[in-house]
Amino acid sequence: MRRAAWLVIALQVLALLWVAGEREWIRSAAPTVWLRTAPVDPRDPFRGDYVQLDYDIGALSKAQREALGNALASKRSVVYAALSDSSPEVAELVSIGTEPPASGPFIRGHLGTAIDRDWWRRGDVAYGIEKLFVEQGKGLDIEAQRGERDDWQTPMEVEVAVSGRGTAVIRGYRWSPLGIRLEVLTPGDFGSAGTPAAVDAADAADAAAAPAARRSALLRISLRNQGGTELGFLDDPQHCAWQMLDVSVPGWTEVELNRDCSGWVQRAELHRLAPGAVYQFDVDLAQPAWWLKTAEGARELGDAALGWSVRRFLYTPPPTEAIGLPADAPPLWRSALRTAQFNANGRVD
Amino acid sequence: MSTSASQRSWLLRESTDWVSDGLISTEQAARIVGRYPPAEGSSLARTLFSVIGALLVGLGIILFFAFNWEAMHRFAKLGLLFAALLAAHGAGQWWLREGSAHRGLGEAMALLGSLLFGAGLWLISQIYHIDEHFPNAFIAWGLAALALAWVLPSMWQGLLAGVLLISWGLLEAWNFDDPQWLAPLLLLSLVALALRLRSVALLLLAVSGALLMLAVHWNWLLRAATVHFVYAAGVLCVALAALLQRLQAPHWARLRIGLSLPGFSVVLVMLFVLTFAARSWDSGVDQRWSADLGPVLRWLPLLFALPAVVLAVLPNPRLRTASPLFSAHLLLAAAGLLLYTMFVHPQLPAELRWLSLLMNLFLLGHGLLFILEGSREQRGGLVSLGCLLVAALVFARYLDLFESLLARSAAFLLLGIGLVLVGQFYARQRRAGAGA
Numbered sequence: 129m130r131r132a133a134w135l136v137i138a139l140q141v142l143a144l145l146w147v148a149g150e151r152e153w154i155r156s157a158a159p160t161v162w163l164r165t166a167p168v169d170p171r172d173p174f175r176g177d178y179v180q181l182d183y184d185i186g187a188l189s190k191a192q193r194e195a196l197g198n199a200l201a202s203k204r205s206v207v208y209a210a211l212s213d214s215s216p217e218v219a220e221l222v223s224i225g226t227e228p229p230a231s232g233p234f235i236r237g238h239l240g241t242a243i244d245r246d247w248w249r250r251g252d253v254a255y256g257i258e259k260l261f262v263e264q265g266k267g268l269d270i271e272a273q274r275g276e277r278d279d280w281q282t283p284m285e286v287e288v289a290v291s292g293r294g295t296a297v298i299r300g301y302r303w304s305p306l307g308i309r310l311e312v313l314t315p316g317d318f319g320s321a322g323t324p325a326a327v328d329a330a331d332a333a334d335a336a337a338a339p340a341a342r343r344s345a346l347l348r349i350s351l352r353n354q355g356g357t358e359l360g361f362l363d364d365p366q367h368c369a370w371q372m373l374d375v376s377v378p379g380w381t382e383v384e385l386n387r388d389c390s391g392w393v394q395r396a397e398l399h400r401l402a403p404g405a406v407y408q409f410d411v412d413l414a415q416p417a418w419w420l421k422t423a424e425g426a427r428e429l430g431d432a433a434l435g436w437s438v439r440r441f442l443y444t445p446p447p448t449e450a451i452g453l454p455a456d457a458p459p460l461w462r463s464a465l466r467t468a469q470f471n472a473n474g475r476v477d
Numbered sequence: 478m479s480t481s482a483s484q485r486s487w488l489l490r491e492s493t494d495w496v497s498d499g500l501i502s503t504e505q506a507a508r509i510v511g512r513y514p515p516a517e518g519s520s521l522a523r524t525l526f527s528v529i530g531a532l533l534v535g536l537g538i539i540l541f542f543a544f545n546w547e548a549m550h551r552f553a554k555l556g557l558l559f560a561a562l563l564a565a566h567g568a569g570q571w572w573l574r575e576g577s578a579h580r581g582l583g584e585a586m587a588l589l590g591s592l593l594f595g596a597g598l599w600l601i602s603q604i605y606h607i608d609e610h611f612p613n614a615f616i617a618w619g620l621a622a623l624a625l626a627w628v629l630p631s632m633w634q635g636l637l638a639g640v641l642l643i644s645w646g647l648l649e650a651w652n653f654d655d656p657q658w659l660a661p662l663l664l665l666s667l668v669a670l671a672l673r674l675r676s677v678a679l680l681l682l683a684v685s686g687a688l689l690m691l692a693v694h695w696n697w698l699l700r701a702a703t704v705h706f707v708y709a710a711g712v713l714c715v716a717l718a719a720l721l722q723r724l725q726a727p728h729w730a731r732l733r734i735g736l737s738l739p740g741f742s743v744v745l746v747m748l749f750v751l752t753f754a755a756r757s758w759d760s761g762v763d764q765r766w767s768a769d770l771g772p773v774l775r776w777l778p779l780l781f782a783l784p785a786v787v788l789a790v791l792p793n794p795r796l797r798t799a800s801p802l803f804s805a806h807l808l809l810a811a812a813g814l815l816l817y818t819m820f821v822h823p824q825l826p827a828e829l830r831w832l833s834l835l836m837n838l839f840l841l842g843h844g845l846l847f848i849l850e851g852s853r854e855q856r857g858g859l860v861s862l863g864c865l866l867v868a869a870l871v872f873a874r875y876l877d878l879f880e881s882l883l884a885r886s887a888a889f890l891l892l893g894i895g896l897v898l899v900g901q902f903y904a905r906q907r908r909a910g911a912g913a
Contacts, residue, residue: 130570130574132628133570133573133628133629136625136628137570137625139624140590140621141559141562141563143617143621144559144562144598145559148555148601148604148605151607177543238610256607257608259606259607260606261603263544263547264544297606
């Protein structure tokens with residue numbers, strides 16, 4: 129019996145050594161990638177002594193979800209997210225599948241399902257790195273740095289070591305040099321303002337003289353250089369680099385807006401942001417340029433049928449090869465950016 | 478002849494009073510007390526204090542790690558953990574060795590070791606920011622404790638394993654809606670350990686946990702038949718308790734509470750629900766009845782419950798005589814199960830209300846039997862349980878049956894008078910026992 133007891137004790141010690149040893153080896157020896165956490169949403173909590181992390185790579189597009197097929201029906205299916213090889217820049221999600229990719233960095237995760245009671249989880253995929261444990265009390269500092277809705281938000285970029293089998297271990301974090309803010313300058317009130325008839329693009333000018341009640345919000349997107357060096361940011365006057373995503377249901381989709389973005393890359397301008405400088409522009413969802421192209425024609429977001437849908441803006445940096453940059457251009461911002469969520473009224477509660 | 482702690486405590490108190498009353502001298506009292514030494518080995522009280530102390534130390538260590546002191550390097554934290562783990566288990570094995578006079582301390586240190594294993598799992602997940610499926614930590618921790626419970630063997634490790642395995646099962650079911658067919662089987666292994674150790678506390682936890690896991694985790698397999706199986710399992714537990722009571726060796730008889738308590742809990746709750754209007758048989762109790770249930774799933778539970786009932790009530794030369802009152806309990810429980818199995822159906826017609834009336838009578842019968850048994854054996858708890866059942870029945874039927882305030886008044890008057898009479902009966906039985 130004593131031998132059996134010592135055997136069980138040895139197994140306990142070995143089990144702990146195995147778990148800790150594997151993670152320590154990955155942390156120390158495996159290649160690393162940087163991942164950006166998603167913006168803070170109204171119900172993103174800070175629980176106890178850890179910080180909840182949702183990653184940009186955790187949210188799948190509709191096409192990516194459809195590509196997973198039957199895996200979506202199974203609880204906690206294992207999936208593999210192929211990442212762009214862009215270190216020290218933040219890695220982006222290239223593709224997702226039920227088998228590891230043949231080459232390149234990838235992370236193993238689990239599909240969340242509707243039956244998950246982890247209500248705080250925003251993404252479709254969990255990679256086992258959604259909690260950052262900190263010393264008691266230190267989480268408040270991190271929360272303050274990350275920001276809140278309607279205020280400046282600084283995405284946390286997490287350094288993750290990834291093993292050959294896709295197991296990820298958090299090594300550390302840094303703060304994104306670019307803070308972002310989505311403000312509601314004038315809220316919309318689509319619920320009481322009635323439903324405008326769908327109009328063709330030719331009647332857009334008439335639509336501008338629509339009834340006084342504002343159905344859709346006036347928003348402002350602001351970017352601030354929070355780093356210590358000058359940063360370059362590319363954007364065109366029509367802001368075609370900013371796409372609107374529909375994130376109402378799992379599997380976001382890109383929405384086609386009522387604007388002409390042909391040749392926008394060539395129109396992209398370099399904005400120099402000194403440390404602390406702000407780049408901002410307004411998005412008037414009531415203006416035809418920000419209306420949605422639908423089968424029935426261009427429709428304002430404040431249309432009653434669309435107003436409750438949840439949206440987000442996604443910035444995709446233009447390829448720089450087609451842009452004539454000056455010789456003294458500062459380092460460019462080359463990663464995607466996501467704003468907080470909004471609807472036609474401007475807020476998501 | 479050795480005595481238990483409670484017996485010794487009584488003897489010490491009484492001998493002090495005898496000396497005070499001048500019945501015996503101080504020396505005679507000491508000789509009488511010395512004639513009945515305490516039982517060998519660790520007393521439960523001594524072990525209990527050590528175990529509670531170990532639990533608190535373990536929790537303190539867990540909270541220390543939870544503080545996540547950044548100034549402490551992760552290797553230092555891990556080193557501290559492994560050192561504490563090995564020290565606790567080492568000390569536990571030393572004090573649990575053959576012939577040790579400190580087995581209680583050994584139990585406590587071994588328990589601390591198991592707690593530190595769990596603390597280790599959480600600490601490692603904290604150090605490396607692991608956010609995996611967290612119920613996995615509970616099953617790993619529970620299995621570690623279960624393994625130690627069997628090899629030592631140890632009731633305390635078994636209790637820890639039971640709590641952890643039940644927690645794991647509930648988390649998987651309620652947080653993740655992920656049925657685990659293994660859950661009831663793991664708890665059944667604890668039942669076997671409890672019988673081996675003859676531990677009432679462990680048997681109670683294991684049987685209750687097994688019934689709960691059966692209800693929570695096997696419904697994906699049994700579907701609408703889950704209620705049948707759980708009901709039958711309750712009746713089976715009561716029957717096995719009756720059989721334990723009839724075994725010749727007294728140490729088996731005292732284990733019966735570990736089976737009868739959870740068994741009766743299931744049986745009485747089922748009966749109470751079935752006392753309501755007949756339509757509750759199909760919509761209230763068994764909402765997920767499926768036409769695919771088939772005769773096998775419908776009648777299979779009876780195949781393991783009813784034979785146990787028959788065995789428990791019939792005379793057997795190898796067993797002691799069955800208690801008439803307990804046998805009556807069993808027959809009522811079996812009858813309720815049989816009727817439920819025969820008649821539950823989504824199309825149960827309203828004219829079969831007499832079935833609910835029968836269930837009312839069965840439940841009333843259980844209540845009266847508890848009152849009678851408790852009064853005869855001077856067990857106030859049983860009498861209270863019986864009165865509670867009768868009162869619950871009256872309150873339940875308050876709205877069902879009585880539209881007239883006069884009728885309701887009569888029902889409460891009868892209940893009140895009945896309870897007074899029960900009290901008088903109990904007191905009379907007590908006086909009769911004292912006189913004998």
